[in-house]
Amino acid sequence: MRAYLSVFSARFCMLLQYRAAVVTDIAAEVFSGLIQVMIFAAFFAASDTPQPMTYAGVVTYVWVRQALLSLIAVTLDGDIHSLVRSGNITYELLRPLDLYTLWYTRSLAQRLAPALLHLVPVFGFAALFFDLGPPPTWAGALAWVASTLCALLLAAAVSCLLSISLLWTISGSGMEFLVIGVISVLSGAVVPLPFFPEWVQPILQALPFRGLVDLPIRLYTGHIPPAEALPVLAHQLGWVAALVLLGRWIFSRGTRRIVIQGG
Amino acid sequence: MLDALRLYGRLVSISLRGQMQYRVSFILFCLANLLLTFLQFFAVWVLFERFGHIKGWRLAEVALFYGMAHMAFALAEIIGGGFQYFSFQVRQGNFDQVLLRPRCTVLQIMGQRVQIGRIGRFLQGLSVLLWGAFSLEMIWTWEKIALLVAAVFSGACLFWGFFILLATLCFWTIQFLQIMLILGRSGVEAAQFPLSVYHPWFRRFFTFVIPLACITYYPGLAIFARADPLGSSVYFQWSAPAIGFLFLLLSLQVWKTGVRHYCSTGS
Amino acid sequence: MSQIIVENLVKTYRIAERRPGLLGALRGVLHRHYRTIRALNGVSFSIEPGELVGYIGPNGAGKSTTVKVLSGILVPDAGRCQVLGRVPWKDRIEHVRRIGVVFGQRTQLWWDLPVIESFELLRDIYKVSQADYACRRDELIALLDLAPLLDVPVRQLSLGQRMRCDLAASLLHAPQVLFLDEPTIGLDAISKLAVRDFVRRLNQERGVTVILTTHDMDDIEALCTRVLVIGQGTILLDGTLEALRAAVSAERRLIIDLVEERAEITDPDAQVVQRNGHRVHLRFDPQRVPAAALISRITARHAVRDLFVENLPIEEVVARLYQGEEKCAPT
Numbered sequence: 001m002r003a004y005l006s007v008f009s010a011r012f013c014m015l016l017q018y019r020a021a022v023v024t025d026i027a028a029e030v031f032s033g034l035i036q037v038m039i040f041a042a043f044f045a046a047s048d049t050p051q052p053m054t055y056a057g058v059v060t061y062v063w064v065r066q067a068l069l070s071l072i073a074v075t076l077d078g079d080i081h082s083l084v085r086s087g088n089i090t091y092e093l094l095r096p097l098d099l100y101t102l103w104y105t106r107s108l109a110q111r112l113a114p115a116l117l118h119l120v121p122v123f124g125f126a127a128l129f130f131d132l133g134p135p136p137t138w139a140g141a142l143a144w145v146a147s148t149l150c151a152l153l154l155a156a157a158v159s160c161l162l163s164i165s166l167l168w169t170i171s172g173s174g175m176e177f178l179v180i181g182v183i184s185v186l187s188g189a190v191v192p193l194p195f196f197p198e199w200v201q202p203i204l205q206a207l208p209f210r211g212l213v214d215l216p217i218r219l220y221t222g223h224i225p226p227a228e229a230l231p232v233l234a235h236q237l238g239w240v241a242a243l244v245l246l247g248r249w250i251f252s253r254g255t256r257r258i259v260i261q262g263g
Numbered sequence: 264m265l266d267a268l269r270l271y272g273r274l275v276s277i278s279l280r281g282q283m284q285y286r287v288s289f290i291l292f293c294l295a296n297l298l299l300t301f302l303q304f305f306a307v308w309v310l311f312e313r314f315g316h317i318k319g320w321r322l323a324e325v326a327l328f329y330g331m332a333h334m335a336f337a338l339a340e341i342i343g344g345g346f347q348y349f350s351f352q353v354r355q356g357n358f359d360q361v362l363l364r365p366r367c368t369v370l371q372i373m374g375q376r377v378q379i380g381r382i383g384r385f386l387q388g389l390s391v392l393l394w395g396a397f398s399l400e401m402i403w404t405w406e407k408i409a410l411l412v413a414a415v416f417s418g419a420c421l422f423w424g425f426f427i428l429l430a431t432l433c434f435w436t437i438q439f440l441q442i443m444l445i446l447g448r449s450g451v452e453a454a455q456f457p458l459s460v461y462h463p464w465f466r467r468f469f470t471f472v473i474p475l476a477c478i479t480y481y482p483g484l485a486i487f488a489r490a491d492p493l494g495s496s497v498y499f500q501w502s503a504p505a506i507g508f509l510f511l512l513l514s515l516q517v518w519k520t521g522v523r524h525y526c527s528t529g530s
Numbered sequence: 531m532s533q534i535i536v537e538n539l540v541k542t543y544r545i546a547e548r549r550p551g552l553l554g555a556l557r558g559v560l561h562r563h564y565r566t567i568r569a570l571n572g573v574s575f576s577i578e579p580g581e582l583v584g585y586i587g588p589n590g591a592g593k594s595t596t597v598k599v600l601s602g603i604l605v606p607d608a609g610r611c612q613v614l615g616r617v618p619w620k621d622r623i624e625h626v627r628r629i630g631v632v633f634g635q636r637t638q639l640w641w642d643l644p645v646i647e648s649f650e651l652l653r654d655i656y657k658v659s660q661a662d663y664a665c666r667r668d669e670l671i672a673l674l675d676l677a678p679l680l681d682v683p684v685r686q687l688s689l690g691q692r693m694r695c696d697l698a699a700s701l702l703h704a705p706q707v708l709f710l711d712e713p714t715i716g717l718d719a720i721s722k723l724a725v726r727d728f729v730r731r732l733n734q735e736r737g738v739t740v741i742l743t744t745h746d747m748d749d750i751e752a753l754c755t756r757v758l759v760i761g762q763g764t765i766l767l768d769g770t771l772e773a774l775r776a777a778v779s780a781e782r783r784l785i786i787d788l789v790e791e792r793a794e795i796t797d798p799d800a801q802v803v804q805r806n807g808h809r810v811h812l813r814f815d816p817q818r819v820p821a822a823a824l825i826s827r828i829t830a831r832h833a834v835r836d837l838f839v840e841n842l843p844i845e846e847v848v849a850r851l852y853q854g855e856e857k858c859a860p861t
Contacts, residue, residue: 021436024432028446028449031446031449032446032448032449032452034465035449035452035453035461035465036452038460038461038462038465039317039456039460039461042317042318042456042460042461043310043313043314043317044314045318046314046315046316046317046318046319047313047314047315047316049313049314049315051313051314052313175292175295175380177347178295178296178299178300179299181299181300181302181303181448182299182302184448185302185303185305185306190303190306190452191306191309191310195309195310195313196309197309197312266657269654270654270655273651273654274651277640277643277647277651281642281643356636357636359598359603360636360638362602362603362622362626363601363603363626363631363638364626364655364656365622365623365624365626365627365655365656365657366623366655367623523605526603526604526605526619527604527605528543528544529543529595529598529604
């Protein structure tokens, strides 16, 4: 247990070192947030028909998401990528640690460190220029925090799964970027999920990705009342468990394949 | 010059052969690329279903800009793919090896990771564009086609220059994968909508700093033969693609500065 | 005209200091401390065509920095440098075309490609004519016994096999100067001998100037007549191996295998350096006490099964040089 804690803190501290990356990442989050908000402003100006969300709701949605983008964005672990490519993964397998847990812990640290640094500046920007307000109730705020933590666990699980799939697609086909793009759409990071047509909603509800962006933010705005927070958390955590198990299973199959193939 | 092209061709064929080795997964990837990139258009279509139009632009018209943006981006991903992965390369200390070879660094990196499978996005952009043109009952002339081709290539140069700039950052700090994904995507997202949607501040940014408008919006207007609500001249619209090429040249200069910095500080 | 001229090279690195622990890291976000390291502090030497020079020094002494400067991928802060009449970093492409570099821990070959395809790709990159390429390739394949490896992807080769392929790859364009950075690291004994043999022949038969950076003293003793010792950014010694030994100490070692493990050996002119069970290592100054005299004194007092006399191990010599020890006799 201590080993994993030290892995976590090592990665965490390392990420705090990269100051330039922090500044540019915050700028990128603000920039893409502005673009989205402008596009929606133009859309809302075009029509008076009632929409699944109000403009103010969309603005809140966009900015809360941008502030937490580094927390919930699905990414490739660069270390795993280079390990697989160089074949040094065999050395990783020799360590007296459970490799999946190692990568998972690292992914958690990888998200938490930048998120904590980005949170205040982006929220501050949005509060200043877009009247971003806090959740309407304390219960709502609590529910949002809990759900966001679950989203963190979920994002790490999805990222680990993606990185592990590299054990098969060694050729670096670029598939990873594509999958990340798709997950973004399905999680509500491109267009808030309520806007999608009715016939798509069941699919979106069945998939785990809405737990990354859509569900926590709906708890924030009160769209989902705090009383109904528990089913949301259950949905998220259930998928975390499923994806972790799937990831571990695929990993064990993949490493067996490597061991059989040789270095 | 010819020599460089020949070397590039050789590097491309090696990259392709490496990918085609896994033939089944390669075909799957191409198909997946095609289908999944349509998902992004779906996200746009969804909004038009809800709202009807955006600042006077209908979906069929936006489709043209969307198509141009995605075709350009796809080409840039194929040509400049090596730059997207550059952060990995620098981390592993493999850039020294690039410097030890008697060839231009840009050429060498271009030759890595040529992912032809990304043509799926190109085809998706093209089909969206053709659908839009068909819905608007556009009449194509040779000049318009030439302008379209120029705009797409110019757009590819722009996005490629963008990848180069982001890769150049890696000479200064290493932790940049996150930002590449965000900025790459928001660049395409921004370009797929007409410029008039954005605030004046951003319009200026997208025309003069990261000239996305010059590779989709302005040429697009000329192709439509539609008057610009922002009031640009037709002359400008036809010559706008040149700016994409200029952007690439500027990016290459920045890259050279980055290489010089790397050489003076060591890895 | 020397082939390689290095004059007063200076290079400093700035490294951001990392504070330990979480609080340190948080503070590090706001305020950065930098530490400067002088990797090269006025390094000067020159090398004539056809020399085989050993470049040795402890880790962090500035060896790889020097090699990077000489190969043109690092620009020094001050000083002059000329290789084959060119300033390496000013004319990168032309300079790199004429040198070869082999890193022991990294390969220059393409990971997923069969060896022969890497060779062909290098031929295109270095613009070698097909005739020259075919001739050199066949020769190198024969000399380094690469025939069974040609169709194997580089990632599947063993370290020894890969090193041989890397050596061949670095010579396809017939460079006049070859930099070898730890070429025998991690190799088994047979591969080491093969590599050493190849390098020696390359230098003696073809006149290729070789600069060998290594920690392996056996490599140095086997190959180099001239050594450059670098420590903390300055050249400590530039000369032959004998000069190196003489500069540090004339002392020699007497190694005795005792019959009785517990026997204590005391002698006014010899010091015990090491004990491994029955084996005792003694050091003595042959100018103070001739070896024969010492041996007869010790064998008179102790039952000795076997003994031998040797020069100071080169590692010791170099280590003492780093520490700045002068000629000293054991007390």
